[in-house]
Amino acid sequence: MNNSATTRRISKIAVEYNGNDKGTAEMVYSNNLLSEDPEMQFKEMKVVANRNKNVKNWALTGYISPEKSVADKLTNEELTDLALKSLRKVGVTDNNQIRLDIHSSTKQKHIHFIVNRVNTFGENTITAHKIGENFGKAVRDVCQELNLKTDIEIGKEKKQMMYYALTNSLKYAKNFDDLVMKMHLKGYRVTLSQNVKDGISGMRIVRYEDINHQTERQYKPGYKLSEITNKLKIADIKTTLNSNLERAEHIQTLLGQVRESEETEISKANISKEIGKTFDEFLKPTYTTPDDELLKRKKRKFR
Secondary structure (H helix, E strand, O other): OEEEEEEEOOOHHHHHHHOOOOOOOEEEEEEOOOOOOHHHHHHHHHHHHOOOOOOOOOEEEEEEEOOHHHHOOOOHHHHHHHHHHHHHOOOOOOOOOEEEEEEOOOOOOEEEEEEEOEOOOOOEOOOOOOHHHHHHHHHHHHHHHOOOOOHHHHHHHHHHHHHHHHHHHHOOOOOHHHHHHHHHHOOEEEEEEEEOOOEEEEEEEEEHHHOOOOOOOOOOOOEEHHHHOOOOOHHHHHHHHHHHHHHHHHHHHHHHHHHHHHHHHHHHHHHHHHHHHHHHHHHOOOOOOHHHHHHHHHHHHOO
């Protein structure tokens, strides 16, 4: 599951944001904070942070965002437990000030945290060096403990599905526009990158259901082609598309020749038919003898 953690100095705005989320935020946990008001909580944290002047970036902030299929099954209590266990693995203790808020305004339910690195005794309990990397590992460890899929496992599955969809679409696509459309019909957005020298030089693929428009500017969703597979390069895709186009054009040429042949055969048949009609007309008698007329009259009398 996606996650982020960083150390920084914050203002009351950060606490207010976590407690708002367009009015849908829910504070699910707080520790060593007397007030429930975001502005007052910020003041409480600032007082404690001032007990250790050596810690400039006194706040640890971030989030945990489970895959939607996982988040939909997690209760708020389970998501809170996951966050607290992960935070404890990077140094958070019962003596640190903590605020956790669950946000639900986007497609995926996720949890935000603000932790005072300085505990109530004035001690810094959280190491800033590689905090993002260490927190990510902590989240994965907790996920495994709780039998939840990790972000790495989910990412691997997504890449395999993308590779399958891409190779399947490449069987029939004749150009990049065609490829983008075929992937679109399979539920994927393909964004192409290009330069003056090579033309199309790369692509990024993302499932439409994974796009979060609220965070898309900060975090590019999906994966680059090089992250999805090392078996397929842009050059390989170009070669395949050109081959498909040539094959399609060849088939069209053959079909055209078949149609011309069929039309010629039909034309020949029509000509033969017309000749036959003309010949039949030619064989019909154009003069009736008096004896024939007399015979016809006698037949009519005896009827």
